[in-house]
Amino acid sequence: MMEDQPRSDTNKNSGLMLDIINVKKSFGELEVLKGIDLQVQRGQIVSIIGSSGSGKSTLLRSINHLETIDSGEIWLDGMRVNQPDMKGLAFERHINSVRQNMGMVFQQFNLFPHLTTLDNVRLAPIKIKGMAKPEATEYCMELLEKVGLADKADTFPAHLSGGQKQRVAIARALAMQPKVMLFDEATSALDPELVEEVNQVMKQLAHEHMTMLIVTHEMNFANEVSDHVLFMDQGVVCEQGPPSQLFTNPKEERTKSFLKKHLEQQ
Amino acid sequence: MNFDFTPVWENIPTLISGTGYTLFIALFAAILSLVGGLVVALTTLYGKKIFSSPLRLFIWLFMGTPLLLQLYLLYFGLGQVGILIPALLTGILGLGIHYMAYNADIFRATLQSIDNGQTEAARSLGFGRMQTLWFFIVPQAIYRALPQLGNNMIIMLKDTSVLSVIGVSELVLNAQFEISNTFRPFEFYIAIAVIYYILNLMLETSLNLFEKKLEGKR
Amino acid sequence: MDFTLMWEITPLLLKAAWVTVTISVMAFILGLFVATVLVIMRSSSFRIIRWPARIYISVMRGTPFFVQLLIFYYGGSAFGINLDAYMAGLLAMGLNIGAYMSEAIRGSLVAVDSGQNEASRSLGFSRTQTMISVILPQAAGLMIRSLGVLSVILIKGSSLVSIISVVELTYQAQRIISSTYKPFEVFAVSAVLYLILIYGVISFVDWLYNRYTRYLFH
Numbered sequence: 001m002m003e004d005q006p007r008s009d010t011n012k013n014s015g016l017m018l019d020i021i022n023v024k025k026s027f028g029e030l031e032v033l034k035g036i037d038l039q040v041q042r043g044q045i046v047s048i049i050g051s052s053g054s055g056k057s058t059l060l061r062s063i064n065h066l067e068t069i070d071s072g073e074i075w076l077d078g079m080r081v082n083q084p085d086m087k088g089l090a091f092e093r094h095i096n097s098v099r100q101n102m103g104m105v106f107q108q109f110n111l112f113p114h115l116t117t118l119d120n121v122r123l124a125p126i127k128i129k130g131m132a133k134p135e136a137t138e139y140c141m142e143l144l145e146k147v148g149l150a151d152k153a154d155t156f157p158a159h160l161s162g163g164q165k166q167r168v169a170i171a172r173a174l175a176m177q178p179k180v181m182l183f184d185e186a187t188s189a190l191d192p193e194l195v196e197e198v199n200q201v202m203k204q205l206a207h208e209h210m211t212m213l214i215v216t217h218e219m220n221f222a223n224e225v226s227d228h229v230l231f232m233d234q235g236v237v238c239e240q241g242p243p244s245q246l247f248t249n250p251k252e253e254r255t256k257s258f259l260k261k262h263l264e265q266q
Numbered sequence: 267m268n269f270d271f272t273p274v275w276e277n278i279p280t281l282i283s284g285t286g287y288t289l290f291i292a293l294f295a296a297i298l299s300l301v302g303g304l305v306v307a308l309t310t311l312y313g314k315k316i317f318s319s320p321l322r323l324f325i326w327l328f329m330g331t332p333l334l335l336q337l338y339l340l341y342f343g344l345g346q347v348g349i350l351i352p353a354l355l356t357g358i359l360g361l362g363i364h365y366m367a368y369n370a371d372i373f374r375a376t377l378q379s380i381d382n383g384q385t386e387a388a389r390s391l392g393f394g395r396m397q398t399l400w401f402f403i404v405p406q407a408i409y410r411a412l413p414q415l416g417n418n419m420i421i422m423l424k425d426t427s428v429l430s431v432i433g434v435s436e437l438v439l440n441a442q443f444e445i446s447n448t449f450r451p452f453e454f455y456i457a458i459a460v461i462y463y464i465l466n467l468m469l470e471t472s473l474n475l476f477e478k479k480l481e482g483k484r
Numbered sequence: 485m486d487f488t489l490m491w492e493i494t495p496l497l498l499k500a501a502w503v504t505v506t507i508s509v510m511a512f513i514l515g516l517f518v519a520t521v522l523v524i525m526r527s528s529s530f531r532i533i534r535w536p537a538r539i540y541i542s543v544m545r546g547t548p549f550f551v552q553l554l555i556f557y558y559g560g561s562a563f564g565i566n567l568d569a570y571m572a573g574l575l576a577m578g579l580n581i582g583a584y585m586s587e588a589i590r591g592s593l594v595a596v597d598s599g600q601n602e603a604s605r606s607l608g609f610s611r612t613q614t615m616i617s618v619i620l621p622q623a624a625g626l627m628i629r630s631l632g633v634l635s636v637i638l639i640k641g642s643s644l645v646s647i648i649s650v651v652e653l654t655y656q657a658q659r660i661i662s663s664t665y666k667p668f669e670v671f672a673v674s675a676v677l678y679l680i681l682i683y684g685v686i687s688f689v690d691w692l693y694n695r696y697t698r699y700l701f702h
Contacts (some may be wrong), residue, residue: 268561268562268564269562278527285633298526309640320525327675327679329679330637330675330679330682330683331640331674331675331678331679331682332640332643332644332654332678333643334644334646334647334654335639335643335654335657335671335674335675335678337668338654338658338661338667338671339671341667342661342665342667343572343667343668343671346665346666346667356693392561407501424547424548424549424550425548427548427550427551428548428550428644430550431647438550438551438554445558449560450562451554451558451559451562452555452558452559452560452561452562452563453562454560455551455554455555455558455559456555457549458551459543459551459552459555462546462547462548462551463543463546463547466546466547467546468499
């Protein structure tokens with residue numbers, strides 16, 4: 001597909017942060033994403049819910065190209081993310097620069113164990129953005145303050161609790177000043193009593209108008225914090241809408257049965 | 267570049283007989299090192315102090331010195347005390363004792379790793395100490411040690427080549443005999459390298475199949 | 485036990501031990517170069533670059549080091565090249581251990597959790613930056629261990645270059661035994677020297693490993 005220049009102009013002007021167009025992906029024989037369309041506005045909080053295997057994580061990971069897609073387009077603030085015609089070093093340079101505008105938070109935290117908390121957060125700004133060390137240190141300490149972990153700056157990840165690790169991971173992603181934050185089941189690997197501290201940080205971010213895409217199992221949290229909710233099932237967007245509508249008055253049968261099952265478990 | 271492989275083809279019978287000796291030596295050295303290794307390991311862990319300490323020294327000493335040095339000790343040492351045994355036997359002993367130390371070290375590790383929980387379970391059922399050991403710990407320790415023991419056997423097969431230095435008539439020495447007649451060292455050494463490569467491959471494959479079969483039974 | 489003899493031969497054996505040390509150190513460095521090249525070759529996207537590396541590793545690991553040594557030393561005549569014993573020994577040791585090192589390095593890199601790569605790339609780090617700042621530091625711990633084990637193997641393997649008359653520790657030991665007929669005494673002193681070298685390396689590697697992985701401990 002050719003790049004349409006006019007589209008990028010319209011994207012920038014309209015405040016459209018993420019434009020996902022007819023994205024399809026298969027793992028071998030299995031089609032995991034069957035033509036997903038999604039638009040996320042600047043400052044919007046979108047939650048994606050669905051059972052495992054629905055494709056929600058795959059969709060999220062396709063946005064920053066951790067998964068490659070078979071067809072479709074992904075646009076971030078007027079920049080095209082996937083470039084089927086670019087290869088090799090050119091594509092690598094492109095994707096590295098695109099990814100600087102997106103922050104991802106993983107279910108398994110993936111903190112760098114050989115670095116202290118502070119080093120985890122300031123590694124990217126120093127090495128990629130070329131920030132000077134004193135400047136980066138000051139900036140990153142502020143971020144750690146924000147997530148409530150300034151006192152753990154010189155601690156190694158091995159000595160942090162799950163909730164603390166995830167908060168550091170969020171600070172690490174924020175340090176690059178991304179345009180959008182992607183959360184891949186950020187609290188699913190946490191002990192229940194540690195979930196709230198991470199949710200607090202995420203709520204704070206939402207309050208500050210960060211554009212956020214949240215894949216989650218936490219219905220209550222999604223209800224509280226989102227502007228828009230997507231329910232995915234077997235590779236398609238089954239239903240979407242504001243949380244006030246989707247959670248209390250779902251239109252589709254599949255949505256109803258999923259929510260029912262989930263409420264029973266909770 | 268000056269190659270001539272005809273002497274190699276002409277002397278294939280020698281190479282085959284050399285290979286046969288190599289396999290024979292490897293087999294008996296393997297048996298010696300495996301059985302001996304288990305006995306040494308059991309003694310160091312459960313035996314009387316006067317036996318276990320020297321044996322622990324033996325393991326440490328023979329793992330920390332080269333095979334060749336140990337072979338010289340055996341070869342010249344036996345001569346010193348007046349014991350005359352055929353070179354083949356010296357080779358099997360030297361190789362077997364060397365790997366006995368390595369295998370004992372492996373068995374020690376696996377025996378200790380199995381011992382903990384299993385002993386409590388068996389003893390609380392009423393099994394005596396010896397019975398616990400024999401029926402529960404040793405079989406599991408052997409099973410757990412198999413991959414590493416297999417690796418050692420693969421390495422040992424290649425180490426049979428070192429025995430040529432003390433006059434053991436295995437593949438390398440046989441080839442060297444022909445080299446001294448034909449003056450074609452490169453060609454012969456390449457040929458025996460190929461033979462070793464094939465033997466190595468065969469041994470690796472058999473060991474893999476053996477392990478898979480055992481896993482199936484469990 | 486002839487302690488006077490042991491005292492007398494120690495300086496001679498010490499000198500020879502130094503040769504063992506130097507040749508092993510140089511072979512280690514050569515091996516690292518070889519291993520780095522092999523690792524890079526094996527991660528190439530082109531099969532024509534990957535395959536020669538795989539074949540090289542398979543052959544070096546599948547044939548006895550002793551035979552490789554003999555090929556290097558005696559086989560040169562077929563090519564019109566004559567390597568001196570020390571060079572032949574050094575080359576053979578380095579090229580052999582390099583194959584093993586490359587597998588150890590690859591193993592350590594692969595052992596690092598894939599989530600690390602994902603986190604790093606999602607921040608915008610390039611493949612190279614990820615390798616240098618994230619993967620390599622974490623793989624280093626395992627690498628230190630594996631390379632330590634290989635160093636010990638290297639030192640023990642160096643004993644074989646005595647066969648091509650390099651005057652290192654085992655060569656000197658054999659010469660002294662042949663002229664004095666006191667294998668036990670000579671073995672005792674030589675063994676002590678090897679043990680100091682080997683367990684010295686092991687202690688150093690353990691210390692290095694602990695220093696490097698202190699972030700894992702409380």
